[in-house]
Amino acid sequence: MKQILVIAEIFAGQIRPITWELAAAARKIKNSPPLKQLPPAIHIIVPADNPTTLSEKIAKQTGIDVIGLQIPELKTYTSEIYIYCLEQLTKKMNPSHILIAHTSQGQDFAPGLALGLDAASIPGVNGIRSDENGLIYSRPAFNNTRNMIVRPTSNRPVVLTLMPGIFKQDGRKGGKPGQVDIRKISFAPAACGKERIQHRRTMRKVCENQALKEAKVIVAAGRGIKGKEDLKAVFNFAQYFPAAAIGASRPLVDMNWIGYQQQIGMTGATVAPKLYIACGISGSSQHLAGMKDAEFVVAINKNPEAPIFRHSDICITADVLEFIQAFLEASG
Amino acid sequence: MKILVCIKQVGNEGEINRFDVHALEEALGLKDQLSARLSKSVTVDVATVGPPEASKIIKRAFGMGADRGYHIVTEDPEYVSSFVTATRLAVVAKKIPYNLILTGIMSTDMMAGQTGPMLATILGLPCATAVIKTSLPTSDNLIEIERELENGFRDCLEIQLPAVLTIQAGINTPRYPCLSKMLAVSQKKIASLTEADLFPEPIEAREIYIGLEQPEKTRSGRELKGSLSDKAEQLFGLLKEKDLI
């Protein structure tokens, strides 16, 4: 029987919540019209040096059978250990689909695993549906202005990395827990024999910015702000709102115009203010990941086609500096 | 020490994918430091896969300070499987025993982020993605790097060379190409390799491209109309109504 395999995301000994989204997507694939006739089995794989507790927790929460992949050498994640051990385990399992989180960890090992299994590889999946030939997948492309639709060539397994926040966990409560099966695979590649990637430490550059998390209003600046001096206009705009904080897209932080503490998105802060005003931000999936739960979103962008407008309540097509000035004048 | 940087043309002709520019800068920075401090000889080569016009980005890379350029000339349709690109690049990467191979974390057009890790797998090398800091290699066979995780976390790794690293923006500030350097380089320094010569049998893609579509809307997206001041007044009114001002 074909198998849908989910690789649980474990970070610092904890289950990352995206694991529940992967499980939901696995169910969606299993129950999709092209597979319904001959539904594959689902297994969740939990790689850890000591996977028993984590595996039981996941089996209980999802009701899906779990394979605890015990890797004695695995103290902290490295792509090398993951790719080798997961390949050893999964190549014997006849997988049709392998589901991995589209996170810093998933993106790091999924392509290597896909090649090892001679599989197709579709990264950043944000939609799964079917046409007359089977399942098809959508993923962002062209700076998030388009979705690209692809399918694996026939008879190949496919490795999918799934965008966080898309496949909502299916609120399963109670029910029969899945079975847990522990399998041990040691890291012992024939080619090199020992580890070539050594994990030294995990550190945190800066801690979460509480002010940003708690702000009622966030005025966020993006690359549509052309010079560091022009940020002043955004600061003036923000002062107009009570309890407003300044946010920024990543490029401004990368250019050292503003501190990392202000960065919003996948690799920055996740915020949910009452009002989010995006000033010259294009709306990349990585930025949206940090602000999609805002209550009300206003976007100012000079390009009417900017992706941010698809994710805004109010769209203002304008030069951001000119608009800010007009707003400050209009409000007296 | 020999470094290879894989670069790609995106958008306008002659434009290098912005993450690849950071990868090239990182290579050139390592070269500057290694030759200044340790008087080591370092070469930085670039390789690209793309249409004939893509040779422009190699010239641009020369302008920044790259030593040699390889161009695998292809006439591809709009979608290229990362596996195919990685297989092509591996031909160049195998030519010389490179100590370090760098790519951008992803291209802004395909946004797949797979070419680097797949190239590593094909070459049998270790790989780290989302690299945000590199230290000078302590020897020809060891490099310490930091890779970026979510929520401000970073993993510090020690990796045996040769290795493949994919570079994240924010790691450095790229230098501008120097025009005189760009002009001084003759066409000769670009080694053009044709697809047909390299691969008599076409490489089989593993995914089939179906098409492009507009991403779904997640919010209503009401558009404010009128002059600039009309729009400003409407927004003011709306926010007032919602008690946000």
Ligand SMILES: Cc1cc2nc3c(=O)[nH]c(=O)nc-3n(C[C@H](O)[C@H](O)[C@H](O)COP(=O)(O)OP(=O)(O)OC[C@H]3O[C@@H](n4cnc5c(N)ncnc54)[C@H](O)[C@@H]3O)c2cc1C
């Ligand atoms: C692994 C990874 C993690 C990432 N994490 C994050 C993250 O946490 N947060 C994040 O933000 N990004 C992140 N990024 C980067 C992300 O991919 C985008 O590059 C980034 O979000 C783009 O920022 P931007 O919208 O400000 O710039 P751009 O995409 O360049 O957009 C600028 C926008 O401004 C508009 N504009 C230009 N001039 C004007 C004007 N005069 N007036 C009005 N509008 C104007 C343009 O039309 C355009 O829409 C990450 C990328 C990767 C690969």
